Amino acid sequence: MHELSRRSLLISSAALALGAGVGRAFAQSDVTATLKMQGFGGDAELAAMTNAIARFNKKYPNVKVELSVDPISTGWGDYVTKVFGQFNSGQQADVYGTAIETFQSFSSRGLFLPLNDFVAANPDFSDFAPSLFKQSTYKGNINYIPIGWNNIMINYNRDLFxxxxxxxxxxxxxxxxxxxxxxxxxxxxxASGNVKQFGYEVPNQNFFIQPWFFSNGTGVVNDDWTASNMLDPKVSESLQFLYDLIHVDGVSPIPGKDTMDNQFMAGQVAMISRGHWIIQSAKTNKLNMDVAIPPRKVSDTTVIGFGGYAIAKTTKQADLAKALVLELTSEATQKEEGEKGGGVPGRKSAAETQAFLSFPPSAALYYQTLPDTKAVPSPANFQEVEKIFIRYYTAMMAGETSIADGVKQADAELNASFERLKKRMGG
Known part of the structure; x- marks a missing residue:
């Protein structure tokens, strides 16, 4: 039985046909059990997860997988709060799909199993970029098996160019x-001076904004994510550039609560900062678009964020959960997700298919830029860091707070948050 929606999916039955070379079977095929899985994403991710579980069904027909999918419509901070609530109430899942923004928040609380031995036993994982596993590690423990990733690019309408x-x-x-x-x-x-078509959308979300700092050799927090970096003059320089796009050049509206994806698809905005996930909608809307690297001030560095699967330390079905994760991270799943417009496949082999490279025309740039990316700042207090930064960023872009005052006030609040984190961690 299937009940499908963007947010949740219930699948009765389960099984896994482990692909050749992906590792040993972890449980008897006649085992009877229930696995709860919390995933995330849109239509492409939902379809890929559904089909991965269908392949899992062929091996373990007496296992029921209950899958809930969160579209992350209100940001990763709210997802962290949701997952904490599940664990606190004893309603946690066995398998979690999540993203780098949450990794330290979850790992610092010991929510997930160390997967070092699991990774070592599956040489097939070598198809993933090593940097993804490095960024999936906390205090020596691999807690997440990487899946798709996104680096923010400038998406532009070729017809308008x-x-x-x-x-x-x-x-x-x-x-x-x-x-x-x-x-x-x-x-x-x-004729009246009203904008009919904006040249660019100055971003309204934390992830989308980061390349404007990284390309200027700076960041909102320091490189080891332990303190604010808001007082770096280059941070103010980046913010001033974005402010001027809005208030001096008039090429963008003031960032609002909603993103302008629909306006981009309708040809009312010529350029936006997004990841590969937007390809799904671009294909549907038959948009003649392409991607470019975010513009440089001192470097071409852009931001990367990626997803991964973790297994709850409280699970009673660790072997089955590992078997399910193998299918969720398989080449077949990665290919489907990437070709349907999800994130860039973590497995390089899945990003080299003709279907993936066929659109946008410069699709090869996604992997070409991978060596020149920095992870989105994701400390264990990410929930607070993101909310503090966005609150002041929005006020500065609207002209409600000067950039000089905004960076000082954000710096003080961010460092207070890091001090609270240090105390919680026993530092």
């Missing part, structure tokens, strides 16, 4: 100055 007579970014690269000039040319106003 063509109409304005603007050349596409050569090799997908450009500078801040070049980007600003292009955004101005792509902004269209009517």
């Amino acid at each position: 063509d109409k304005a007579g603007i050349a596409y970014p050569k090799d997908g690269k450009w500078t801040w100055g070049e980007f600003r000039d292009v955004a101005k040319k792509l902004t269209v106003k009517d």
Whole structure:
């Protein structure tokens, strides 16, 4: 029986046909049990998980997998709160799909099993970029098996570039100055001065904003995620650049509560900062778009975030949970997710298929930029860090708080949060 929705899915039955070379079977095929799984994502991820569980069904027909899927519509901080609530109430799942923004929050509380031996026993995992496993490790323990990832790119409407007579970014690269000039040319106003088409959407979400700091050789927090970096002059310089796009150049509206994905798909915004997940909607809308590397000030560095599967330390079905994770991270699952427009597949083999590389035209840039990415800052107090930063960022972009005052106030609140974290961790 299946009850499908964007948020939840209940699948009765289960089984796993372990693919050749992916490891040993972890449980007898006639075992009877129930596994609860908490996943995340949109339609592409839901379809891939559903089909992975269907393959799991072929091996273990007497196991029931109950899958709940969260679309993460309100951010990863709220997802952390949700998962903590599940554990506190004794309603936790056996298998969790989650993202790097949450890794330290969960691992620092010891919620998930160490998977070092599991990884060592499955050489098939070598298909993943080693950096993904490094970023999935907390105090020497691998707690997450990586899946798809996203690096923020500039997604642009090629038809609007063509109409304005603007050349596409050569090799997908450009500078801040070049980007600003292009955004101005792509902004269209009517006779009354009202904007009909924005050149760019200055982002409203933490993940989307990070390349504007990274490409300037700075960040909101320090490199080891232990303190604020808001007082670095380069942070103010990056914020001023974005502010000027809005208030001086008029190429973007003030960031609001909602993103402008729909306006981008409708040709009302020429460029937005997003990850590979937007490809799913672009295909549906038949949008003639491509991607470019976020513009550089001092480097081409962009941000990366990725997902992973973890197994609750409280599970009574660890072997079955590991078998399920093997299928959820298999090449077949990765290919399906990537080709349908989910994240970039963690397995490089799944990102080299003709179907994946066929759209957008510069799809190869996703993996080409991987060596020049930095993880989205994700300390164990991520919930607080994200909310503090976004609150001040939004106020600064709206002109409600000056950038000079905003960075000072954000710095004080962020460092107070890190002090609380240090005390909680016994530091």
